[in-house]
Amino acid sequence: DQQVKQNSPSLSVQEGRISILNCDYTNSMFDYFLWYKKYPAEGPTFLISISSIKDKNEDGRFTVFLNKSAKHLSLHIVPSQPGDSAVYFCAASRVGNQFYFGTGTSLTVIP
Amino acid sequence: NAGVTQTPKFRILKIGQSMTLQCTQDMNHNYMYWYRQDPGMGLKLIYYSVGAGITDKGEVPNGYNVSRSTTEDFPLRLELAAPSQTSVYFCASSYPRGGNEQFFGPGTRLTVL
Numbered sequence: 610d611q612q613v614k615q616n617s618p619s620l621s622v623q624e625g626r627i628s629i630l631n632c633d634y635t636n637s638m639f640d641y642f643l644w645y646k647k648y649p650a651e652g653p654t655f656l657i658s659i660s661s662i663k664d665k666n667e668d669g670r671f672t673v674f675l676n677k678s679a680k681h682l683s684l685h686i687v688p689s690q691p692g693d694s695a696v697y698f699c700a701a702s703r704v705g706n707q708f709y710f711g712t713g714t715s716l717t718v719i720p
Numbered sequence: 721n722a723g724v725t726q727t728p729k730f731r732i733l734k735i736g737q738s739m740t741l742q743c744t745q746d747m748n749h750n751y752m753y754w755y756r757q758d759p760g761m762g763l764k765l766i767y768y769s770v771g772a773g774i775t776d777k778g779e780v781p782n783g784y785n786v787s788r789s790t791t792e793d794f795p796l797r798l799e800l801a802a803p804s805q806t807s808v809y810f811c812a813s814s815y816p817r818g819g820n821e822q823f824f825g826p827g828t829r830l831t832v833l
Contacts, residue, residue, distance in 0.1 A: 652825050708765075
């Protein structure tokens with residue numbers, strides 16, 4: 610049973626435009642959420658996180674939004690750059706418990 | 721700091737063979753994890769450890785064993801390799817889990833034929 614879902618396997622965006630990656634979860638007890646970025650032949654690297662007490666967290670070009678009532682989070686990248694082309698995973702957990710990962714969205718930023 | 725290192729990078733096994741995937745971290749993290757990633761799927765937790773001498777099962781532990789004799793090392797053992805274990809394996813480490821990011825190694829691509 611997939612507790613964290615990323616329903617878009619891929620996304621293409623023009624350079625300079627906004628990229629929006631979406632993630633849905635089913636467990637209302639999750640209270641911590643992360644986004645990871647993964648390049649081919651490398652391990653995932655941490656990008657940005659948000660706890661359930663917030664609805665937005667920003668770090669440079671990256672912003673994560675959390676809608677607890679909808680059990681939905683999204684990652685916004687503005688402006689998108691070719692180097693952002695990678696697979697993005699969202700992950701969710703209850704503090705003190707294991708993380709559950711989504712299936713990933715492959716982002717391609719077109720120059 | 722090297723971070724999290726994994727060896728080997730690639731391996732092909734025959735059905736029934738055994739092998740150990742090595743994982744070492746130099747960040748003095750208490751928590752370590754083993755994940756597998758199948759094509760088109762997310763990462764699934766195999767085993768984790770909260771410190772030396774302590775291990776526990778994750779979502780998909782069948783067919784694997786682990787040990788944690790030191791803070792730095794967390795090897796994953798496959799005793800009787802099966803085609804269903806063909807996957808990319810990632811080791812990760814963190815400070816106390818939940819609420820802290822995990823640092824991942826580069827992965828081991830394993831094929832069982």
